[in-house]
Amino acid sequence: MIKSTTTTEFNRAMIPSTPGHPADTAAPASPSLSSPQLSSPLLSSPLQRGPGAPPRQRQLIQRLKQAILAGQLPAGGKLPSSRALSEDLEISRNTVLIAYEQLTAEGYVVADRQGTRVAALSAAPLSAAAVTTAAAAAAARSTAAAVSTAAVSTAAATAAAVSTAASSAPPQSTGRAARAAQGATPPAADALATATRLSRIVSTRSPVDSSLPMTPGTPALTQFPISAWRRAQDRALQAAPAATLGYGHPIGEPALREAIAQYLRVSRGVHCDASRIIITEGAQGALALCVQLLTNPGDTAWLEEPGYRGAKSAFNAGDLNVVAMRVDADGIAIPPSAWQANPPRLIQTTPTHQYPTGAVLSVARRLELLDRARQAGAWIIEDDYDSEFRHQGEPIAAMQGLLPDAPVLYVGTFSKTMFPALRLGFLVLPDAIAKPAMPSIIEMLRGGHRLEQLTMAAFIENGQFSRHLGRMRRLYRERQAALREALAAHLGVDHVVLGGHSGLHLTVRLPPEFPDQRIVDDARKLGMNPSSLSSFAVNPLPEDNGVVIGYGNTSADRFPALIKRLGDVARQARRPA
Structure with a gap:
């Protein structure tokens, strides 16, 4: 038996000394941890019993942890023996032994021949409120299935209150680095502050069901050939049932990269081979990878104005200096002076179908952009997000294929051609980047979504992808024509x-x-989900007023x-002239 203090001695140690009432001459201690004389509310109640109560060993572990963290059990103090504690709490001795073993494993206590003692913790004792909140959160995580709904709600409310108090703290007038240089200790609230870059990533999303009519960017999901997709998935599983569950190649499944390369060469005029294609988590993952590969914090990145909000988020996440370039009827319009005033490292553009204005970047501007970017040592990100759906004339070839060795990173996605939940995008690297960067890319990425990638490869190879695109082109052409007719006949507003x-x-x-934002807000209340044109602009101008x-x-x-x-919504929202 390991020697330990008795429960009575343990309780005496828990009573703080006060003038005229030192701990060693305190009133007779209760023979149990649940004595009302204990100053700690964490140890003043018996263990819960009955249906729905957490396991007793878990309750005991949490109770002792809280007392140690609060400094109520000082370092070096002995815990009661397992036999004495089990008798006083009327629980099994094994329960106490298991609790002590867990506390020893986590470093709260140390067990030796002298008994079980509280370990010396480097951090200062936490406040009672902090201990209670931390313990409530830990208990809620570990006993979610066993604790009653009322207990969970109380813990959540406590955590929410603490979180609210921290988030509402006034901002500090000086930064952490400045205070550190002066030898000052940063306050706890500042230590929990998020990165400054998050202040530049402003949410423009609305918690609205994306299946509502008029939602931009959502394909006809009810028309997707689920049966054909399931057959392709079954074939992928049968071909390699075990391998599909393991890690894949960091840059993507070879079968899918080869299928994409063949498709891009034929349908988009892209110069590529499978070795230069990287499978990403949608187009957003490709944009983030471009930032990681080619920029350093403080570099300048140009994007279209108005333009794709995801590009702005990716650039801000990379601590880049974001400069918006206006778009006109011929696409992105870059003033000649901008190349000297704000020379870019990255230039994001949607040349085939500008998002959201729909402009097509003219060939003259494409060639000029390629030439100027090469001279400036800049890289162009060509986001070809929905070029497959061309409703008038022949498809417009990708800018990447206009010149050999063009300084272009080509980004594509299956979110529009297939379905958004697939989360498969791809990035085509130029030769100048692919070879030197590939070892680092392989180290940065981890292979995943193998089943989805192999299924997508089979879907392309067996012709289902081409057939699906053909059906969707016809459907979207019909729907766009109907929308144009309805706008002309029923909108009743100049547009x-x-x-x-x-x-x-x-x-x-x-x-x-x-006002476009008010129109959109009111339309959503009536079950429609268009977007406001002004929300796509960094610095909206009067002409950036409309609905997408x-x-x-x-x-x-x-x-x-x-x-x-x-x-009707627009007329009701109209401001007086």
Whole structure:
């Protein structure tokens, strides 16, 4: 038996000394941990019993942890013997032994021939509120299935209150680095502060169901060939049932990269081979990888204005200096002076179908952009997010294929051509980057989504992907035509339709007296989900006022009633001239 203090001695140690009432002459201690004379509320109640109560050993572990963290059990102090503690709490001795073993494993106590003693912790004792909150959170995690709903709610409320108090603390006038240089200790609230870059990543998303009609960027999910996809998935599993469950190649499954390379060469005119293709977590993952590979904090990145919000987020996450370049009817319009005033490291553009205005970057501007970027040592990110859906004329080839060794990183995604939940995108690297960067890329990435990748490869190779694209082109052409007709007949507000020969959306510019964000907010209350044009701009101008209406997920016969309702909303939101 390991020697330990008795429960009575343990309780005496728990009573703080006060003038005229020192601990060693205190009133007779209770023979149990649950004595009301104990100063710690954590140790003043018996263990819970009955249905729904957490396991007793878990309760005891949490109770002792809290007392140690609060400094109520000083370092070096002996715990009661397992026999004495089990008798006083009327629990099994094995329960106490298991609790002591767990505390020893986690470093709270040390067991030797002299008994079980409280270990010396380097951190200062926590406040009672901090200990209670930390313990409540730990107990809620470990006993979620056993603790009653009321107990969980109490712990959550306590944690929420502490979180709210921390988030509402006033900002400090000086930074952590400045205080450290002065030898000052940063306050606890500042130590928990998030990175400053997060202040530049402003959410523009709304917690609205993306299946609502008029949602931009959402394809016709009800028309997806689920049966064909399931057959391709079954074939992938049968071909390599065990291998698909393991880690894959960091840059993606070879079969999918080869299938994408073949598709891009034929349909998009992209110069590539499978060795230069990296499979990513959607287009957003490809943008983030571009930032990681090619920039350092403080570098300048250009993006379109108005433009894709995900590019802005990726650039801000990389601590880049983001400069917005206006877009006109011919795509991104870069003033000649900008190359000297703000020379870029990255330039993001959607040349085939500008998002969200629908403009197509003219070939003259493409060639000029390629030439100037090469001279400046800049890299162009060509985001070809929905080029497969061209509704008028022949498909427009990718800018990447215009010149040999073009300084272009080509980004694509299956979110529009297949379905968003697939989360498969890809990045085509230039030769100049692929070879030197590939060892680092392989170290940075981890292979995953093997089954989805192998299924996608089979879906392309067996022709189902091409057949699906053909059906969707016809469907989206019909839906876009119906939306145009409905706008002309039922909107009842002066407007201009921008672009519109490709993709899954139309952008409708409105006069300034029709505030687009209010229109969108009111439309969502009525079950419609367009986006405001101004929300895509870093620095919105009066011409960035309008609505972006998706037609991919909305059947053609619904547009007359929907557009009439949207027109009513716009007229009600109109500001006085």
